Amino acid sequence: TRQLRSVRAAGLSFERMARDLRGSYLAAEAGNRAKSQFMATMGHEIRTPLNAILGTAELMQLQPLPEKIDAGIGTIRRSGEALLSILNQVLDFARSEDGKLTVEVQPTSVVDVVTAAVDMLRDRAIENGNRIELEIPSPHRFPVVETDPTRLKQVLLNLISNAIKFTEGGTVTVRLEERLNLGGARLHFEVIDTGIGIDEEGIRKLYQPFSQVDASINRRFGGTGLGLAISKEIVERLGGTVGVSSKKGVGSRFWFELPVIETTSLPAPAAVATI
Ligand code: ADP
Numbered sequence: 315t316r317q318l319r320s321v322r323a324a325g326l327s328f329e330r331m332a333r334d335l336r337g338s339y340l341a342a343e344a345g346n347r348a349k350s351q352f353m354a355t356m357g358h359e360i361r362t363p364l365n366a367i368l369g370t371a372e373l374m375q376l377q378p379l380p381e382k383i384d385a386g387i388g389t390i391r392r393s394g395e396a397l398l399s400i401l402n403q404v405l406d407f408a409r410s411e412d413g414k415l416t417v418e419v420q421p422t423s424v425v426d427v428v429t430a431a432v433d434m435l436r437d438r439a440i441e442n443g444n445r446i447e448l449e450i451p452s453p454h455r456f457p458v459v460e461t462d463p464t465r466l467k468q469v470l471l472n473l474i475s476n477a478i479k480f481t482e483g484g485t486v487t488v489r490l491e492e493r494l495n496l497g498g499a500r501l502h503f504e505v506i507d508t509g510i511g512i513d514e515e516g517i518r519k520l521y522q523p524f525s526q527v528d529a530s531i532n533r534r535f536g537g538t539g540l541g542l543a544i545s546k547e548i549v550e551r552l553g554g555t556v557g558v559s560s561k562k563g564v565g566s567r568f569w570f571e572l573p574v575i576e577t578t579s580l581p582a583p584a585a586v587a588t589i
Contacts, residue, residue, distance in 0.1 A: 346411070346412070347412070349408075350408045350409075350411060350412040350414075353404065353405065353408035354405065354408060354409075357401055357404065357405040357408070360401055361398070361401060364394060364397060364398055364401070365398075367390065367394050368391060368394045368395065368398070371387050371390045371391045371394065372391065374387055375387050375388070375391075400538055403538050403540045403541065403544060404538070404540070406540075406544045407523060407540045407543065407544055410543075410544060410547045415544075415547055415548065415551065417462040417465050417548065417551045417552055418462050418464070418465075419460050419461055419462050419552075420460070420461075420462070420463070421458050421459075421460060421577040422458065422459055422460070422461045422462070422463045422466070423456070423458055424456060424459060424461070424466065424490065424501055425450060425453045425456045425490065427463050427466050427467050427470070428448070428450065428470060428488060428490050428503070429448065429450075430467065431467050431470035431471050431474060431488075432446060432448045432474065432488050434471065435471065435474050435475055435478060438475070438478055439478045439486055442478050442479075442481065442482060442483075443482055443483040444478055444481050444482070444483065444484055444485065444486050445484075445485045445486070446474075446478070446485075446486045446487075446488070447485065447486070447487045447488070448487075448488050449487060449488070449489045449490075450489070450490045450491070451491055455492075456490075456492065457492075457574060457576050458576070458577055459501065459572070459574055459575055459576060459577065460575040460576075460577050461552055461572060461575070462548075462552060465548045465551075465552065466548075466552070466572075468544075468545070468548065469545040469548050469549060469570065470488070470503065470505070472541040472542065472544070472545045473505040473545065473568045474486065474488060474505055476505075476541065476542075476568070477505050477506075477507035477509065477566070477568070478507075479537070480507065480509040480510050480566070481507040481508060481509030481510070481565070482509070484507060484508035484509055484565070485507070485508050486505065486506070486507045486508075487504075487505070487506040487507075488503075488504070488505055488506075489502075489503070489504040489505075489506070490502070490503055490504075492574065493571070497573075498573065498574065499573075499574035500554075500571045500572065500573060500574060501571065501572045501573075501574055502569065502571050503569060503570050503571070503572075504567060504568070504569045505567075505568045505569075506565065506566070506567045506568075507565050507566055507567075508564070508565040509565055509566065510562070510563065511560050511561045511562040511563050511564050511565050511566055512527055512558075512560040512562060512566055513527075513562045516560075517558060517560060520542055520558060521542050521543055521546045521556070522543065523539065523540055523543040524538070524539040524540065524543075525539050525543075526539040545570075549570045549572070552572055553572065553573045553575075554570055554571050554572040554573065555570065555571050556568075556569070556570040557569050557570070
């Protein structure tokens with residue numbers, strides 16, 4: 315009976331432990347939900363007036379303005395857009411923490427998405443004294459695949475803008491190719507730069523949220539440290555993998571792969587033609 319009593323006591327204490335654990339798990343869950351809810355509400359509250367500021371500034375610039383005022387409004391717009399992009403990153407991060415980062419898969423021409431992302435950042439690359447090159451061997455052969463074009467562009471913009479930001483007077487190369495692996499065909503994307511590079515310790519913490527490799531460098535370049543964490547989450551949601559190789563002082567190569575899920579439908583037209 316003594317043994318039975320001690321087994322029962324052990325069982326009871328296990329039960330209590332399990333109850334405590336479940337209690338703290340539920341409390342943490344509730345805490346996380348409250349945090350995500352708070353971030354989502356704040357995000358929307360900030361986004362509405364920010365969009366009003368940006369919209370008004372844009373409207374004002376439609377009319378001829380004295381040079382100084384036009385330049386001032388230009389600064390308001392650029393700063394507002396930077397703020398909006400930070401806000402979107404924080405909201406995406408809150409969603410991914412909550413398991414609610416959504417992807418919307420549709421027939422997509424990846425060649426068009428990659429080309430659009432490079433075109434969007436071409437001016438910024440040139441401002442930084444960089445050459446930007448797009449390499450797509452036989453672009454006409456690329457299949458239309460099932461993926462999320464908006465999220466794919468978001469990942470590419472993050473990688474390319476990082477490459478531009480951390481390279482001065484160098485080259486940024488964006489490559490897209492189809493590779494045949496054992497598991498089937500994969501789309502392989504690469505963003506290669508000849509910039510400052512990252513050491514081994516930096517590479518280890520690269521995809522952690524809020525991590526920035528070198529605080530002093532990042533104070534100079536800005537950024538939230540969320541871009542890569544979000545990009546990794548997006549690529550994984552699209553069924554892919556991410557990777558990086560880098561050498562300090564030489565440059566970096568960020569890549570990701572997506573499965574080729576071919577579709578028979580045509581991609582949505584970029585613009586609807588008016589008759
Ligand atoms: P951030 O908004 O700070 O750029 P990211 O998550 O996109 O956030 O990047 C995290 C950190 O990884 C950067 O702050 C930088 O230290 C490092 N990093 C990212 N891309 C590069 C690159 N191409 N070259 C050198 N360092 C990089």
